[in-house]
Amino acid sequence: MIYKPYSLHNFRQIPQMHFLTEEQKLEIEVVGTVLPFKTDNYVVDELIDWSNFKRDPFFILNFPQKEMLDKRDFDKVASLIKGNADKSRIREEVKRIRLKLNPNPAGQENNVPVFNGKRLNGIQHKYREIMLFFPTQGQTCHAYCTFCFRWPQFALNEFKFAMKEASQMVAYLKANPHITDVLFTGGDPAVMKTKFFEHYFDALLEADIPNLRNIRIGTKSLTYWPYRFTTDSDADDLLRLFEKVKKQGINIALMAHFNHPGELKTKAVQDAVQRLLNAGVQIRSQSPLMRNINDRADIWAENWKEQVRQGIIPYYMFVARDTGAQDYFAVSLNRAWQIFRSAYNQVSGIHRTVKGPSMSCSPGKVQIVGVSEVNGEKLFVLNFLQGRDPSWVGKPFFAKFDPNAVWFDELEPAFGESSFFYEKQYIELLA
Ligand SMILES: *Cc1c(COP(=O)(O)O)cnc(C)c1O
Ligand code: SF4
Numbered sequence: 001m002i003y004k005p006y007s008l009h010n011f012r013q014i015p016q017m018h019f020l021t022e023e024q025k026l027e028i029e030v031v032g033t034v035l036p037f038k039t040d041n042y043v044v045d046e047l048i049d050w051s052n053f054k055r056d057p058f059f060i061l062n063f064p065q066k067e068m069l070d071k072r073d074f075d076k077v078a079s080l081i082k083g084n085a086d087k088s089r090i091r092e093e094v095k096r097i098r099l100k101l102n103p104n105p106a107g108q109e110n111n112v113p114v115f116n117g118k119r120l121n122g123i124q125h126k127y128r129e130i131m132l133f134f135p136t137q138g139q140t141c142h143a144y145c146t147f148c149f150r151w152p153q154f155a156l157n158e159f160k161f162a163m164k165e166a167s168q169m170v171a172y173l174k175a176n177p178h179i180t181d182v183l184f185t186g187g188d189p190a191v192m193k194t195k196f197f198e199h200y201f202d203a204l205l206e207a208d209i210p211n212l213r214n215i216r217i218g219t220k221s222l223t224y225w226p227y228r229f230t231t232d233s234d235a236d237d238l239l240r241l242f243e244k245v246k247k248q249g250i251n252i253a254l255m256a257h258f259n260h261p262g263e264l265k266t267k268a269v270q271d272a273v274q275r276l277l278n279a280g281v282q283i284r285s286q287s288p289l290m291r292n293i294n295d296r297a298d299i300w301a302e303n304w305k306e307q308v309r310q311g312i313i314p315y316y317m318f319v320a321r322d323t324g325a326q327d328y329f330a331v332s333l334n335r336a337w338q339i340f341r342s343a344y345n346q347v348s349g350i351h352r353t354v355k356g357p358s359m360s361c362s363p364g365k366v367q368i369v370g371v372s373e374v375n376g377e378k379l380f381v382l383n384f385l386q387g388r389d390p391s392w393v394g395k396p397f398f399a400k401f402d403p404n405a406v407w408f409d410e411l412e413p414a415f416g417e418s419s420f421f422y423e424k425q426y427i428e429l430l431a
Contacts, residue, residue, distance in 0.1 A: 122163020317356030
């Protein structure tokens, strides 16, 4: 299969566009001018059910929807486009809207380490044992998720994290013996040619870093372009490279994103999964919980069951982040917990490797353990799954119950306390 991307300039050529009215195509153009838009022939031909596209989760996953923008912003951009306004006038308006959409959630710049007096702008190191690496060649994706929290990577240069020097990553790892895991992330590193993977992995292998135990690759390619691991011209080389890393005693884990069980149903994805497993690669799966895509317990239970059947390990359920089109996707924390619990209750123990629902916030990954009541006060029980300070992890703490809250910063400490237990330390850490 030959990869064919579609974006703003050519999406009208997608054969299935005849299902849409001119008005609907214009809506895609308007919202796609503000939020990154890209899809490909695999998604269009194999995943989307065009007979019911308006409610199809994969259509909503890739194609911008009118309601993803505030109505006034939508109308403004629509009138500029319809009126054939100057490109620069449109750009100005688009920039204004983008900056309102919290382009840099959870203060990611605080995770960029300073090393030998230099900011390493392609590395984030927030949790003691794990370092994120943003290879320059992997800062795009086969297709773009409309919910993406990394959208500024594609849309706003000043928020871009990237690095191409393997030597800096190696030096940083050697200097930080606590780090056991390197997570290649993006964008989607699987868009890289195998030769770039070789460049980075060989540097890691040659450096023979005793603390390095796991190389992880965060990717959505099993959903957007599974041929990356089967029929692409350098797919075999990539699998051989993974085998080589395994032989040297380093575990490879593909951190796959599967939002919906429909992404696991094609022959193409099942072949790719089996090839990866046969090469000794672990596959773990994570996804945010999103209204209009997967906000039903049955979908999650089915997703985990199908994953486990194919040999994939369920890993995280996230809460949709406070950025981009969050309002369109937001599910209340109370409902997120109910959906998680109800799905968790439907599956056997081997599926319950999944953790969540979890919010990736600046202090850490905060899990909603549940809703409870103590001395007549209704509250959320919370827990750090990861923390900027590792000692915060695994200590339950409590927030006042709020049925409408959709993100951590809307919560207040329970029992009339003035702050959460970690806050003083957190402020000191950032200072
Ligand atoms: C989620 C995340 C990780 C990975 O955490 P694990 O719980 O080990 O999967 C690492 N760094 C950052 C900044 C993260 O948000
Ligand atoms: S694949 Fe990941 S980085 Fe790419 S658009 Fe989707 S969520 Fe964002």
